[in-house]
Amino acid sequence: MVTRNRPRIRFSSAPPLRSPSRRVVRLGIVGLGTVGVGTVKVLAEHQREIQRRLGCRLELHTLCSRTIHRKDLSWLGQPVNITPDWRKVVDDPEIDIVVELVGVPSTARQIAFAALKRGKHLVTANKQLVAEHGVELVAQSRATGAGLGIEACVAGGTPILHAIRSGLAGEHFVAVYGILNGTTNYILTEMERRGCSFAQALEEAQQKGYAEPDPTFDVEGFDARYKIAILAMMCFGQAVRVDDIPVEGITRIDQVDFAYAHRLDHTLRLIAGARRRERGRLEVFVRPMMIPQASQLATVHGATNGILLMGNKGGNTTLTGRGAGGEPTGVAVLSDVVQIARAIIAGGAGATPLGYESWHPAKIASPAENVTSTYVRLVVRDRPGILARVCALLARHHINIDSVLQEPAMPKKHLPFVMTLEPTLEKNVRGAAREIARLPFMIQPPLVVPFAELP
Numbered sequence: 001m002v003t004r005n006r007p008r009i010r011f012s013s014a015p016p017l018r019s020p021s022r023r024v025v026r027l028g029i030v031g032l033g034t035v036g037v038g039t040v041k042v043l044a045e046h047q048r049e050i051q052r053r054l055g056c057r058l059e060l061h062t063l064c065s066r067t068i069h070r071k072d073l074s075w076l077g078q079p080v081n082i083t084p085d086w087r088k089v090v091d092d093p094e095i096d097i098v099v100e101l102v103g104v105p106s107t108a109r110q111i112a113f114a115a116l117k118r119g120k121h122l123v124t125a126n127k128q129l130v131a132e133h134g135v136e137l138v139a140q141s142r143a144t145g146a147g148l149g150i151e152a153c154v155a156g157g158t159p160i161l162h163a164i165r166s167g168l169a170g171e172h173f174v175a176v177y178g179i180l181n182g183t184t185n186y187i188l189t190e191m192e193r194r195g196c197s198f199a200q201a202l203e204e205a206q207q208k209g210y211a212e213p214d215p216t217f218d219v220e221g222f223d224a225r226y227k228i229a230i231l232a233m234m235c236f237g238q239a240v241r242v243d244d245i246p247v248e249g250i251t252r253i254d255q256v257d258f259a260y261a262h263r264l265d266h267t268l269r270l271i272a273g274a275r276r277r278e279r280g281r282l283e284v285f286v287r288p289m290m291i292p293q294a295s296q297l298a299t300v301h302g303a304t305n306g307i308l309l310m311g312n313k314g315g316n317t318t319l320t321g322r323g324a325g326g327e328p329t330g331v332a333v334l335s336d337v338v339q340i341a342r343a344i345i346a347g348g349a350g351a352t353p354l355g356y357e358s359w360h361p362a363k364i365a366s367p368a369e370n371v372t373s374t375y376v377r378l379v380v381r382d383r384p385g386i387l388a389r390v391c392a393l394l395a396r397h398h399i400n401i402d403s404v405l406q407e408p409a410m411p412k413k414h415l416p417f418v419m420t421l422e423p424t425l426e427k428n429v430r431g432a433a434r435e436i437a438r439l440p441f442m443i444q445p446p447l448v449v450p451f452a453e454l455p
C-alpha cells in the first residue's frame with residue numbers, strides 16, 4: 001500500500017515491443033567469462049528445445065569481450081561475429097537482445113543504459129547495477145519500450161524473481177528471508193559439518209573456486225546486501241538504498257558457536273532479510289542469525305541458495321537451488337531471453353522486471369528497535385566472579401538471562417561460554433555488549449547473534 005503524501009516514481013505505459021511476424025531473434029552477448037561461457041554453452045545445448053518453446057529461432061549473432069581475439073572459440077562449433085568493442089553490439093541494428101555479463105559495474109552500467117536508450121532489449125546478471133540503478137533502468141526501458149531481464153542477479157539458477165513477479169503477483173508479502181550467498185553458506189555449513197575453523201573452511205572454498213582470492217565481498221555480506229535490496233524492491237515495491245542496509249559478515253563465527261547452537265536446537269546461517277514493520281517501514285539487513293534446526297533454511301547446505309517468501313494469504317513459499325556457476329546462471333539468463341523473445345514475437349509489452357510499475361522510497365526501520373531473543377558468546381580468561389559481573393551488568397540494562405551454557409573441557413585461558421537472553425530491545429543488548437567488551441577478563445568483544453524463529 002502506498003501512502004498518499006510520499007513521492008512516487010511512475011512510468012508511462014509501455015509501448016508495444018516489436019513486430020509480431022518474427023521468426024529469428026538475435027542475441028549479442030557482451031562478457032565471455034564464467035557466466036558468458038555458461039550461457040553460450042546452455043544455448044548451444046538447448047537451442048532446439050528453446051526453438052520449440054518459442055516457435056522461433058534464437059540466434060547467437062555476436063560475442064564480445066575485451067580479449068576476444070585471443071580466445072579459442074573452436075568449441076562454439078558455429079560461426080559467430082566477434083568484437084572487443086561492446087558499442088558495436090549495442091549499435092548493431094540486427095541484434096534484438098543485448099546480454100550484459102561483463103561484471104565491471106561502471107562498464108555494465110554504460111552498456112545497459114546505452115542498449116536501453118537505443119531500444120535494445122537488455123538482459124543483465126549484474127546485481128550491483130540493478131540494486132543501485134534498478135528504478136532508472138526500468139524507467140529507461142519503459143521510455144523506449146525495450147524489455148529488461150534481471151533474473152540472474154539474485155540466486156543465480158533459482159528462479160526467485162520470476163516467482164515473486166509472476167507466480168505470486170497476487171500476494172501481499174510480509175517478509176522475505178534468504179541464504180543468498182553460496183560462498184558464506186559453504187563456509188558455515190562446512191564448519192558445522194566437520195567442526196573445522198572459519199579459516200580452514202575459507203581456504204577450502206577458495207581451492208574449490210567457491211570463494212575469490214579476496215573473499216571480502218562475500219564473507220562481509222556485501223554480495224548478499226545487493227541481492228536483498230533487489231528482493232525488497234520486488235516484494236514490497238520500495239526502493240531501498242543499498243547503503244542504508246546494515247550488514248554484518250560471518251568472520252567472527254567460530255566452530256564452537258555451532259556446538260552451542262546445536263545444544264539450543266538451532267544453527268547459524270548468514271541471513272539476508274526484509275520484512276514489513278509498523279507505520280509502513282521496512283526492516284532490511286544482512287547478518288548471521290540463529291535459526292531453528294527444523295526450519296527450511298537450516299536444510300540449505302553448501303553453495304546452495306534458499307529463499308523463504310512469507311505472504312499474508314498464501315503463507316510460506318521456499319525456493320532452493322543453485323546460486324551461482326556458469327551454466328546454472330546461464331539458464332537464468334536464457335530464461336529472461338526466452339521471455340523477452342516471446343514478447344517480441346507477440347508484439348506485446350515485456351514483463352514488469354521489478355514487479356511494480358511505481359515505487360516509493362523505503363522508510364528503513366533500524367534493527368536496534370527490534371525486540372529479539374539473543375545469543376551472546378563471551379570468550380574470557382577464567383577466574384572467579386566473571387558470571388556475577390556480567391549478570392549485574394545485564395541487569396543494569398534491564399536484560400533477563402534465559403540460559404547460561406558452557407561446553408566441557410574448554411581451555412581456562414581462552415574460555416568461551418554462552419548466554420541466551422530473553423526478548424529484549426536489540427539496542428539494549430548492543431549497549432550492554434559494548435560495556436561487557438571493556439571488562440578486564442574479556443579476550444575479545446562478545447559475539448551477539450539474534451534468534452530468528454523461522455518456520
Ligand SMILES: NC(=O)c1ccc[n+]([C@@H]2O[C@H](COP(=O)([O-])OP(=O)(O)OC[C@H]3O[C@@H](n4cnc5c(N)ncnc54)[C@H](OP(=O)(O)O)[C@@H]3O)[C@@H](O)[C@H]2O)c1
Nearest residue numbers: 031032033034035065066067101102103125126324325329
Ligand atoms: N560467476 C557467477 O557464478 C555469477 C552468478 C550470478 C551472477 N553473476 C554476475 O554475472 C556477471 C558476470 O560474471 P562472471 O563471473 O562471468 O565474470 P567474469 O568471469 O569476470 O567475466 C567477465 C567478462 O567480461 C568481459 N569484459 C570485461 N570488461 C569488458 C569490456 N569493457 N568490454 C567487453 N568485455 C568486457 C571480460 O572480458 P576479457 O576476459 O576478455 O577481459 C570477461 O569475459 C557479473 O555481473 C556477476 O556479478 C555471476
